Amino acid sequence: QKEVEQNSGPLSVPEGAIASLNCTYSDRVSQSFFWYRQYSGKSPELIMSIYSNGDKEDGRFTAQLNKASQYVSLLIRDSQPSDSATYLCAVNIRNTDKLIFGTGTRLQVFP
Amino acid sequence: GAVVSQHPSWVICKSGTSVKIECRSLDFQATTMFWYRQFPKQSLMLMATSNEGSKATYEQGVEKDKFLINHASLTLSTLTVTSAHPEDSSFYICSASKLGQAPHFGNGTRLTVT
Numbered sequence: 001q002k003e004v005e006q007n008s009g010p011l012s013v014p015e016g017a018i019a020s021l022n023c024t025y026s027d028r029v030s031q032s033f034f035w036y037r038q039y040s041g042k043s044p045e046l047i048m049s050i051y052s053n054g055d056k057e058d059g060r061f062t063a064q065l066n067k068a069s070q071y072v073s074l075l076i077r078d079s080q081p082s083d084s085a086t087y088l089c090a091v092n093i094r095n096t097d098k099l100i101f102g103t104g105t106r107l108q109v110f111p
Numbered sequence: 112g113a114v115v116s117q118h119p120s121w122v123i124c125k126s127g128t129s130v131k132i133e134c135r136s137l138d139f140q141a142t143t144m145f146w147y148r149q150f151p152k153q154s155l156m157l158m159a160t161s162n163e164g165s166k167a168t169y170e171q172g173v174e175k176d177k178f179l180i181n182h183a184s185l186t187l188s189t190l191t192v193t194s195a196h197p198e199d200s201s202f203y204i205c206s207a208s209k210l211g212q213a214p215h216f217g218n219g220t221r222l223t224v225t
Contacts, residue, residue, distance in 0.1 A: 034213055043117075043204045043219040044155070088154065097143055099206075099214060103154040 003027060004091050006102035013109055019076040021105050023089030026070065032092040033065055035074045037085045038104065044088055048074060079109040114139065115207050117217025124195055124224055132190045132220045134161075134205030140185035141207035145214070146178075149202040161188040161205075195224045 005024045013019045021035075032051055036044035048063040050056045050072065056063045062075040072091075076083055086104040093100060116135045124130050134144055142163045147155040159180055160168040167180035179191040188207075192199055200223050208214040 032213075036216075041202075041221075043202075043216040046213050046215060049213040097208065097214070098145065098157060098160065100157070101155045 002102075003100045004089055004102040006087075006089050006105045008103055009106040010108050011105055013079050013107070015079060015081060015109055015111050017079050017109075019079045019083065019107055019109070021074040021076070021087050021089075021107065023072045023074075023091075023102055024070055025072070025089075025091045025100075027091065027094055028067075028070065029094040030091045031094075033063070033072045034090040034099065035061075035063060035072075036088040036090060036101075037083075038088055039085045047087070076107075079107075081109045081111055083107060084109050114209070114215045115205065115217040117205055117220055119220055120218055121221040122223070124222070126196055126224055127194055129191055129193045130195055130222060132192075132203055132205075132222075134188045134190070134207070134217050136186045136207045139207075139209045141188075141209075142185060144182065144188040144205055144207045146180065146188075146190050147204045147206065149204065149219075155204065158190075161190075163188075192222065195222070197224045200224045 034049050035047045038044045050063040050065045060077045064073045086106045088104045089102040090099040118133045144161040146158045158173045161180045161182040163182040169175045182188045204219040205217045206214040
C-alpha cells in the first residue's frame with residue numbers, strides 16, 4: 001500500500017461546481033496534512049494545512065480530516081477554470097518534518 | 112511573497128559536468144531544508160534532508176556521492192548534481208518551513224542534461 005494515495009484523475013467539473021478531491025494515508029501517527037496546488041511546470045503552492053479532525057475553511061477551499069478513517073479531502077467551491085491544476089496531498093512522516101506526497105489529482109474545470 | 116528562493120530556475124549542461132542549485136530561506140532561519148525531484152507526470156520524490164551544520168540525510172536509493180548537499184548557513188542549502196547524465200534531467204525543488212508553519216517550496220530548477 002502506498003503511504004499516500006490519490007486518484008490521478010482527471011477530475012472534470014463545470015465552472016461554478018464543487019470539486020471534491022480525496023486522499024488516504026497509511027501512517028496512523030501522522031499529525032500534519034497539507035494540500036498543494038501545482039500548475040504544469042511550476043513548483044507546488046500551499047493551499048491548505050489541517051492538523052485536527054473536522055473541517056477547516058479558507059475562502060473557497062475546505063479541508064476535511066478524519067484520522068480514524070485516515071482520510072483527508074479538499075473541497076473547492078465555485079470552481080473556476082483557473083483552478084485547473086494538479087492537487088497534491090502531503091502527509092508528514094511521524095515525528096519528523098518530512099512530507100510524503102501523493103501522486104496528485106489532476107483537476108479540469110471547464111467553462 | 113515568496114518565502115523560499117531557488118536559483119537557477121533552469122539550467123542546461125553537458126553530460127559529465129556538475130551543476131549547483133541554491134535554495135535560500137527569505138527572512139527566516141531554516142535549520143532543515145528538503146530537496147525533491149519530480150519527473151514529468153510524476154509526484155514529488157524526497158531526495159534528502161539538508162541539516163544545517165551536519166551531514167544531509169539521504170532517502171533510500173539516492174546516491175549521496177552524486178547529489179552533494181551543503182547546508183552552509185541557516186538560510187542557504189545547495190544541491191550539486193555531480194557528473195550529470197541525461198537521466199538526471201528533472202525538476203528539482205527545495206522546501207523549507209518557518210517554525211510551526213507549513214513547508215513552502217522554492218520555484219524549482221529544471222535541469223536538462225544533454
